[in-house]
Amino acid sequence: MAGVNPRLTTTTYAILGQLGWGEQTTYELVKAMGRNLRFIWPRAESRIYEEARRLVSSGLATAREGRSGRRRRTTYAITEEGRQALRNWLAGEPEGIALEHGPLLRILLGRQARPEDLLAAVRVAREHAEKMLAVGAPLAQEYLDGRHAQQQEVHLRSLTFDYLYRWALFNRDWADRTEAELRRWRDTEPGAAKHRRALQRIRDAVNHGLPPARAA
Amino acid sequence: MAGVNPRLTTTTYAILGQLGWGEQTTYELVKAMGRNLRFIWPRAESRIYEEARRLVSSGLATAREGRSGRRRRTTYAITEEGRQALRNWLAGEPEGIALEHGPLLRILLGRQARPEDLLAAVRVAREHAEKMLAVGAPLAQEYLDGRHAQQQEVHLRSLTFDYLYRWALFNRDWADRTEAELRRWRDTEPGAAKHRRALQRIRDAVNHGLPPARAA
DNA sequence: GACAGCATGTAATGAGTTACATGATTAA
DNA sequence: TTAATCATGTAACTCATTACATGCTGTC
Numbered sequence: 001m002a003g004v005n006p007r008l009t010t011t012t013y014a015i016l017g018q019l020g021w022g023e024q025t026t027y028e029l030v031k032a033m034g035r036n037l038r039f040i041w042p043r044a045e046s047r048i049y050e051e052a053r054r055l056v057s058s059g060l061a062t063a064r065e066g067r068s069g070r071r072r073r074t075t076y077a078i079t080e081e082g083r084q085a086l087r088n089w090l091a092g093e094p095e096g097i098a099l100e101h102g103p104l105l106r107i108l109l110g111r112q113a114r115p116e117d118l119l120a121a122v123r124v125a126r127e128h129a130e131k132m133l134a135v136g137a138p139l140a141q142e143y144l145d146g147r148h149a150q151q152q153e154v155h156l157r158s159l160t161f162d163y164l165y166r167w168a169l170f171n172r173d174w175a176d177r178t179e180a181e182l183r184r185w186r187d188t189e190p191g192a193a194k195h196r197r198a199l200q201r202i203r204d205a206v207n208h209g210l211p212p213a214r215a216a
Numbered sequence: 217m218a219g220v221n222p223r224l225t226t227t228t229y230a231i232l233g234q235l236g237w238g239e240q241t242t243y244e245l246v247k248a249m250g251r252n253l254r255f256i257w258p259r260a261e262s263r264i265y266e267e268a269r270r271l272v273s274s275g276l277a278t279a280r281e282g283r284s285g286r287r288r289r290t291t292y293a294i295t296e297e298g299r300q301a302l303r304n305w306l307a308g309e310p311e312g313i314a315l316e317h318g319p320l321l322r323i324l325l326g327r328q329a330r331p332e333d334l335l336a337a338v339r340v341a342r343e344h345a346e347k348m349l350a351v352g353a354p355l356a357q358e359y360l361d362g363r364h365a366q367q368q369e370v371h372l373r374s375l376t377f378d379y380l381y382r383w384a385l386f387n388r389d390w391a392d393r394t395e396a397e398l399r400r401w402r403d404t405e406p407g408a409a410k411h412r413r414a415l416q417r418i419r420d421a422v423n424h425g426l427p428p429a430r431a432a
Numbered sequence: 433g434a435c436a437g438c439a440t441g442t443a444a445t446g447a448g449t450t451a452c453a454t455g456a457t458t459a460a
Numbered sequence: 461t462t463a464a465t466c467a468t469g470t471a472a473c474t475c476a477t478t479a480c481a482t483g484c485t486g487t488c
Contacts, residue, residue, distance in 0.1 A: 009447070010318070017325030027467055040320040044449050049469060071455055071468070083328060090329035094337040095318025097344045097387075102226070102311025104256040104376045109233030111369060112299060113306035121310040128313045140422045144415055152406045153327060158414035159397065160320045163390050165421040170386055171313075174379050181375065190368045198374035199360055205381040206356045225475070243439055260477050265441060287440070287483055 008058065013089045014041050015051045016082055019061055021150065023077035026052060039132060039164055052076055060085050101125075107178075115185040122182065126175035132168035136161065177201075224274065229305045230257050231267045232298055235277055237366065239293035242268060255348060255380055268292055276301050317341075323394075331401040338398065342391035348384035352377065393417075 018024065018032050029052065030045050037043070052074070055061035060082035064075045078086075103121035110118050140161065142148040150157060181197065234240065234248050245268065246261050253259070268290070271277035276298035280291045294302075319337035326334050356377065358364040366373060397413065 007446090010321070011447080014321060014325070017328075020325065020328060025467095026469080030468090036324060037321070039315065040317045040324065042314055042316070046450085046469080047448060050448090068456075068467080073468075086325070087328045090322060090326065090333045094322055094340045095316075096340060097318060098258055098316040099255060099383075100258070100311075100314040101256045101379075102313060104379055105226070105230060105253070106306060106310055107372055108252060108256065108376050109230070109236065109302070110306065110372050112233075112236060112303045117306045124310045124312060137422070140418050143418050154414045154418075155406055155410035156323055156326050156404070158417045159394050160324050162393065162417050162421045163317075163320055166390070167315075167386070169424065170383070174382070177378065178375050188372070190371055194371035198370045201374045201378050202356050202359050202370075205378050206353065208385065223474090227475080241439090242441080246440090262441080262478085263476060266476090284439080284484075289440075 008054070008085075008089075009051075010095050011041070011043055011047060012051050012054055013086065014043075015048060016055055016060055016078065016086055016089075019055075019076055019078040020083065020086060023064075023075055025066075025073055025075050027073075029076065040160065055082065058085075110188055113188055115182055115188060118188070119179060119182050122175050122179050125171055126179075129168045129171035129175065132164060133172070136165045136168060140165070224270070224301075224305075225267075226311050227257070227259055227263060228267050228270055229302065230259075231264060232271055232276055232294065232302055232305075235271070235292055235294040235298065236302060239280075239291055241282075241289055241291050243289075245292065256376065271298065274301075326404055329404055331398055331404060334404070335395060335398050338391050338395050341387055342395075345384045345387035345391065348380060349388070352381045352384060356381070 014037055015029065015033070018029055018036070024032065026049060030048050033043065033045075033048060052061070052063070055076070056063045059079060061076045061078050064077070066073045066075055103125040106113065106121040107118055139148070143151070143154050143158070143161070148154065181201075185194070230253055231245065231249070234245055234252070240248065242265060246264050249259065249261075249264060268277070268279070271292070272279045275295060277292045277294050280293070282289045282291055319341040322329065322337040323334055355364070359367070359370050359374070359377070364370065364373075397417075401410070
């Protein structure tokens with residue numbers, strides 16, 4: 001019965017990986033997904049219930065029915081077969097990278113927009129960055145103080161932290177630069193000065209991301 | 217008839233925005249999506265056929281049936297109502313940012329992996345970055361030479377270019393750092409030296425992304 | 433005269449989201 | 461004792477992908 005897996009997805013393995021850190025109730029899984037995977041593999045909470053059932057029906061996890069008051073509560077635990085499946089998955093071909101970036105899309109299509117519409121898009125990007133920083137800063141302190149719940153995994157987690165925290169800074173910087181440009185616009189029409197600054201912006205980016213060249 | 221829109225999605229508006237630059241056959245739309253939106257709003261090609269029909273049935277675009285040999289070929293053009301819809305959409309609440317990052321996911325769950333598995337994940341991230349740079353570099357030259365097909369939109373496009381090119385550099389840098397760390401590992405177990413370097417990595421990231429502090 | 437690759441789609445399936453529902457706990 | 465919020469799930473729907481199919485064009 002176990003092993004006849006009806007096509008497990010990356011999301012399934014993401015849940016399975018969470019269970020690798022110890023047994024969890026569904027609610028704990030939901031919260032853990034929010035903490036750990038929100039920024040690298042975002043999924044709706046409701047998905048988790050379905051995936052957990054799938055793990056059980058594939059023999060990769062066990063479900064223990066419990067009670068809290070009159071409500072049922074399910075606790076999941078990974079099985080030995082589950083660990084093996086996790087190892088196999090990790091040994092296979094990695095998934096790629098996909099970015100969906102609403103603000104960039106709106107700017108690219110922004111010819112019919114007003115400058116304030118594009119500023120609103122930039123604001124969304126900035127808020128996203130600020131939220132990541134607000135999550136990341138206290139997290140960093142926990143690691144540095146040695147009191148994070150997964151402290152013994154910090155050699156791995158520091159690698160993802162490195163990416164995410166710096167990406168947040170990256171997004172904020174872009175929002176700063178872009179907002180400064182858009183604030184100079186009265187409309188979204190082309191123009192000679194805009195064109196000149198645009199080419200300089202492209203040069204700056206290609207020149208290895210150095211800060212804008214200052215004419216001394 | 218037109219205007220009774222059955223819930224248009226962001227993808228629909230992305231296509232509509234493409235049509236804003238001039239009428240296109242379905243095939244041209246597919247290619248344009250690949251060039252312009254691949255990295256900020258990725259969608260399967262087959263999606264485009266469906267969305268284009270939706271635009272027509274909503275009155276936002278017109279379809280002209282043509283022939284190439286005995287096969288039919290459809291050319292789409294935006295309507296005035298479509299332009300208005302585009303403006304309304306741009307004036308509304310922007311979509312957010314969502315990143316799906318397979319390599320990061322695998323590293324986070326990498327305790328059951330071998331170091332070479334994680335190196336394979338890093339390689340995927342690096343290849344993604346290299347591909348973006350390979351697309352971006354000639355594109356930059358086109359803009360700088362003033363010969364890009366949408367040259368008159370460079371004031372907008374430079375803003376998205378700024379983001380994407382630098383993000384590619386960002387990804388490559390992360391891949392370099394991470395690969396250097398992983399090459400020192402014999403396994404994915406915790407360890408005192410790994411722990412020390414991990415904390416330093418976190419400090420470096422929080423210290424505003426400065427390059428690793430060198431003990432002089 | 434066939435093979436490769438470009439051009440143009442359709443059908444089936446599934447992954448994922450949104451909306452809803454309801455029980456338990458805590459604070460006012 | 462109400463309201464808020466935490467905890468736990470289900471149902472309906474749809475967006476999106478994968479796989480397939482077929483015609484056209486140039487070239488060897």
